[in-house]
Amino acid sequence: MIPREILKKIRQIEIRTNRIVTEMLAGQYHSVFKGQGMNFDEVREYQPGDEVRSIDWNVTARMNHPFVKKFVEERELTLMLVVDVSGSGRFGSQAQSKRELAAEIASVLAFSAIRNNDKAGLVLFSDEVEKFIPPRKGRKHVLRLIREVLFFEPRRRGTDLPGALDFANRMLAHKAIMVLVSDFLSTSAATPTASEKRGFQTAIKQANRRHDLVAVQVADRFELELPDLGRLVLEDAESGEVVEINSGNDATRNAFALRQWKSQEELARMFRSANVDAIQLRTDEPYGAALGRFFETRERRRLRG
Numbered sequence: 325m326i327p328r329e330i331l332k333k334i335r336q337i338e339i340r341t342n343r344i345v346t347e348m349l350a351g352q353y354h355s356v357f358k359g360q361g362m363n364f365d366e367v368r369e370y371q372p373g374d375e376v377r378s379i380d381w382n383v384t385a386r387m388n389h390p391f392v393k394k395f396v397e398e399r400e401l402t403l404m405l406v407v408d409v410s411g412s413g414r415f416g417s418q419a420q421s422k423r424e425l426a427a428e429i430a431s432v433l434a435f436s437a438i439r440n441n442d443k444a445g446l447v448l449f450s451d452e453v454e455k456f457i458p459p460r461k462g463r464k465h466v467l468r469l470i471r472e473v474l475f476f477e478p479r480r481r482g483t484d485l486p487g488a489l490d491f492a493n494r495m496l497a498h499k500a501i502m503v504l505v506s507d508f509l510s511t512s513a514a515t516p517t518a519s520e521k522r523g524f525q526t527a528i529k530q531a532n533r534r535h536d537l538v539a540v541q542v543a544d545r546f547e548l549e550l551p552d553l554g555r556l557v558l559e560d561a562e563s564g565e566v567v568e569i570n571s572g573n574d575a576t577r578n579a580f581a582l583r584q585w586k587s588q589e590e591l592a593r594m595f596r597s598a599n600v601d602a603i604q605l606r607t608d609e610p611y612g613a614a615l616g617r618f619f620e621t622r623e624r625r626r627l628r629g
Contacts, residue, residue: 326471330471330474330475333474334467334470334471334474337427337428337431337470337474338431338435338467338470340428341428341431341432341435342435344432344612344615345432345435345436345439347612348612348613348615348616349432349436349612349615349616349619352616352619352620352623353433353436353437353439353440353619356619356622356623356626357401357403357501357536367380367383367391367392367393368391368392369389369390369391369392370384370389370390370391370392371392374392375392378392378393379391379392379393380392380393400441400442400443401437401440401442401443401500401501402442402443402444402445402459402496402498402500402501403433403434403437403442403443403444403445403459403500403501403503404444404445404446404447404459404492404495404496404500404501404502404503404535405430405433405434405444405445405446405447405469405473405503405505406447406449406488406489406492406502406503406504406505407426407430407446407447407448407449407473407505407506408426408449408450408483408485408488408505408506408507409423409448409449409450409454409473409476409478410449410450410451410478410480410481410482410483410510410561410562411450411478411481411482411561411562412483412507412509412560412561412562413426413507413542414561415544415547415561416544416607417544417545417546417551417607417608418544418545418607418608420607421607422507422542422543422544422607423473423474424474424607425542425605425606425607425611426473426505426542427470427473427474428611429503429505429540429542429605429611429615430446430469430470430473430503430505431466431469431470432612432615433503434466434469434470435466437501438461438462438463438465438466441461442461443459443460443461444459444460444461444465444466444469445457445458445459445460445469445495446469446472446473447488447491447492447495448472448473448476448478449483449484449485449487449488449491450478450479450480450481450482450483450484451480451481451482451483451484451487452479452480452484452487453487453488453491454476454478454479454480455472455476456491456495457469457472458495459500481561481562481563481564482510482562482563483506483509483510483562485504485506485508485510485524485527486523486524486526486527488504489502489504489527489528489530489531490527490530492531493530493531493534493535496534496535499534499535499536500535500536501535501536501538502531502535502536502537502538503537503538503539503540504528504531504537504538504539504540505540505542506539506540506541506542507541507542507543507547508539508541508591509547509562510562521594524594525594525597525598528594528595528598528600529598532598532599532600537600537601538600538601538602538603539595539600539601539602539603540602540603540605541591541602541603541604541605542605542606542607543604543605543606543607544606544607544608545606545607545608547584548581548584548585548588549577549580549581549584550569550571550576550577550580550581551571552571552572552577553571553572554570554571554572555568555569555570555571555572556568556569556570556571588604601618601622603615603618
């Protein structure tokens with residue numbers, strides 16, 4: 325039996341995200357994420373403007389006037405949500421934690437998928453794969469995915485992004501939409517090792533070659549800039565390391581902001597190099613409009629390509 329407060333939280337997210345899907349993203353998911361190819365539908369008489377290449381010459385010869393083959397997009401897709409549940413996801417300086425934001429993003433995308441008759445699945449990972457839910461259709465299935473993203477208790481606190489992507493690749497027999505939702509803190513740290521960079525770069529390139537990979541970074545304002553709160557004792561949610569800093573010092577805050585800016589630039593460069601579309605969504609900002617703009621930009625670029 326699922327506790328009432330958990331059901332209430334899931335229902336609140338369903339209501340909020342369904343409104344966003346309906347009002348902002350209703351047609352964008354369909355147009356942005358294309359099917360796997362074209363299936364033959366029927367033969368019909370040639371009409372002015374039809375492609376000459378689509379003429380069915382066998383039928384044309386039999387009927388003594390031109391007929392064309394009509395194809396329809398093979399629409400059914402699989403959406404695989406690959407969601408980071410490491411320790412840093414619990415942080416949130418606003419009313420919402422990064423984990424809660426991740427659950428809402430997963431909900432928006434999963435509900436968009438099932439409205440288009442697509443399947444949705446889930447991989448939860450820390451520094452190991454914690455849970456895998458195979459892709460299925462239906463509202464009940466999506467509600468289960470939301471519940472797992474929100475309330476799953478991981479065994480470990482670290483982050484292994486390449487391992488999660490490798491696992492998702494092995495679980496998907498055919499090309500899919502793969503959405504990687506993470507704060508990317510382990511990757512965008514100020515001084516990642518060269519091997520960490522190479523491992524992450526290789527993993528996203530391989531995933532994007534096999535699938536349609538989209539990266540969603542969930543971030544909190546105070547991970548990007550320090551608040552002026554005087555002396556603080558901070559513990560790293562993943563490593564357990566404890567540091568003391570004076571956030572009332574302008575030089576300290578400026579140095580922190582510069583380090584985080586460089587980290588974000590490095591992360592963006594890695595995504596661009598791998599040709600992976602990426603978006604940052606923050607716990608202190610509405611995400612619906614930002615996600616809609618991201619989809620619009622992605623569709624325009626796809627149409628130009």
